[in-house]
Structure formats: C-alpha cells, structure tokens
Amino acid sequence: ETGVTQTPRHLVMGMTNKKSLKCEQHLGHNAMYWYKQSAKKPLELMFVYSLEERVENNSVPSRFSPECPNSSHLFLHLHTLQPEDSALYLCASSQGLTGYEQYFGPGTRLTVT
Amino acid sequence: AQKVTQAQTEISVVEKEDVTLDCVYETRDTTYYLFWYKQPPSGELVFLIRRNSFDEQNEISGRYSWNFQKSTSSFNFTITASQVVDSAVYFCALSEVRLGAGANNLFFGTGTRLTVIP
Numbered sequence: 001e002t003g004v005t006q007t008p009r010h011l012v013m014g015m016t017n018k019k020s021l022k023c024e025q026h027l028g029h030n031a032m033y034w035y036k037q038s039a040k041k042p043l044e045l046m047f048v049y050s051l052e053e054r055v056e057n058n059s060v061p062s063r064f065s066p067e068c069p070n071s072s073h074l075f076l077h078l079h080t081l082q083p084e085d086s087a088l089y090l091c092a093s094s095q096g097l098t099g100y101e102q103y104f105g106p107g108t109r110l111t112v113t
Numbered sequence: 114a115q116k117v118t119q120a121q122t123e124i125s126v127v128e129k130e131d132v133t134l135d136c137v138y139e140t141r142d143t144t145y146y147l148f149w150y151k152q153p154p155s156g157e158l159v160f161l162i163r164r165n166s167f168d169e170q171n172e173i174s175g176r177y178s179w180n181f182q183k184s185t186s187s188f189n190f191t192i193t194a195s196q197v198v199d200s201a202v203y204f205c206a207l208s209e210v211r212l213g214a215g216a217n218n219l220f221f222g223t224g225t226r227l228t229v230i231p
Binding site: 040041042043045048056088090092098099100101102103104105106107109 | 146148150155156157158159160163165204208210218219220221222223224
C-alpha cells in the first residue's frame with residue numbers, strides 16, 4: 001500500500017448506529033487530519049493530530065470522536081449521527097504541521113439515513 | 114482572517130484549449146503558503162503545487178503553469194492544451210505560518226469544476 005488509504009470507501013448508517021472510519025498513511029508523516037466535504041461547501045477541517053496528540057478541534061460535535069493510536073493510523077468514531085452529517089470524509093497527512101503539503105486519501109462517502 | 118476565493122464555479126472548454134483557473138486570497142500574514150489541489154471524480158485530492166509567499170517566480174510543470182502575484186493576492190493556474198483527463202474540481206488553498214500555533218490550517222476555496230469536452 002502506498003500513500004493514504006481509507007476504509008470503508010462507502011458507508012450507510014442509521015442515526016442510532018455506531019461505526020468507525022479508518023485512515024492509514026504509509027508516508028512516514030507526523031501529522032494527520034480529518035476533513036468533511038459537503039456539497040457546495042468548502043472543505044471543513046475537523047481534527048488535527050501531530051505525533052499522536054490532538055492539536056486542533058474545530059468545534060466539531062461530540063458525536064464525532066477521533067482517535068490516533070500511532071502516527072500511521074487515524075480513526076473517526078461515529079455515533080448517533082444526523083442526516084446532515086452525510087458527506088465525504090477525507091483523511092490527510094503531512095510531514096509536519098506548518099507549511100507542508102497535505103496528502104489525501106480517497107475518502108469515505110457517508111450516508112446517514 | 115484568511116480567505117480563498119475561487120470565483121469561477123464551473124468552466125467548460127473544448128479539448129486542446131488553454132484554460133486559466135483564478136484564485137484570490139486574503140491574509141494578514143507576511144509568511145504563508147499557497148497550494149493547488151485536483152479532485153477527480155474518484156474523490157481523492159491530489160496535490161499539485163506548493164508556493165511560499167517569498168517566492169514569486171512563476172512555475173511550469175508540463176502543461177501546467179502557475180502565476181503568483183503578491184501585488185494582486187492572486188495565484189492563478191493555467192492548463193495549456195487541455196485534455197479530457199484534466200476534467201476535475203480544482204481547489205486553491207492557503208496556509209499561514211503562525212508562531213506558536215502549531216497547527217497547519219489549510220483554508221480551501223470552494224473549488225472550480227473544469228470540464229474538458231472532447
């Protein structure tokens with residue numbers, strides 16, 4: 001595997017379900033990110049991790065819970081989501097925090113019914 | 114505050130035409146970085162270029178070229194002799210360098226959807 005991988009690629013879940021999104025980077029990077037991409041809205045940064053420590057949380061509802069067990073893996077745990085949470089969730093990684101380009105995974109297309 | 118504006122929501126060109134995608138940004142910082150990303154239908158954002166605020170040299174990479182002008186706060190992207198495979202959404206993004214902040218906030222524009230017609 002190379003680059004940034006995300007699983008699953010597609011997910012349909014009910015509002016009472018609990019699911020997790022997984023991201024893995026094979027680039028030796030130190031920082032990882034979760035973004036939300038909704039139709040006709042700019043990409044929204046959700047969480048930033050540097051060396052497994054969360055450094056930014058952009059006022060994301062608590063129904064989204066990130067986890068970064070090591071510098072290669074990032075999870076987004078989902079529970080009691082709302083239909084408006086349906087979106088493409090993108091994971092990214094970068095070599096460092098400041099001024100480095102981010103490399104993105106293919107995303108998980110989430111539909112909340 | 115930071116802001117990236119991509120005024121062109123959608124552009125259609127015929128194959129082999131040249132096309133320029135506009136990006137205008139706002140920042141109070143003197144040190145910042147600008148990026149372009151391509152998002153094909155598969156969904157993955159592909160990094161194209163990074164430019165720091167102290168380097169105003171234009172860059173050319175094959176059919177792609179970038180024009181960075183600090184005087185007008187613009188970082189435009191030109192595709193020469195467009196091809197069908199260039200069809201995608203293109204995003205311009207801005208990252209500032211904030212002393213002590215530690216976080217690489219990447220502020221994205223809303224994107225320009227380019228369709229290249231064969």
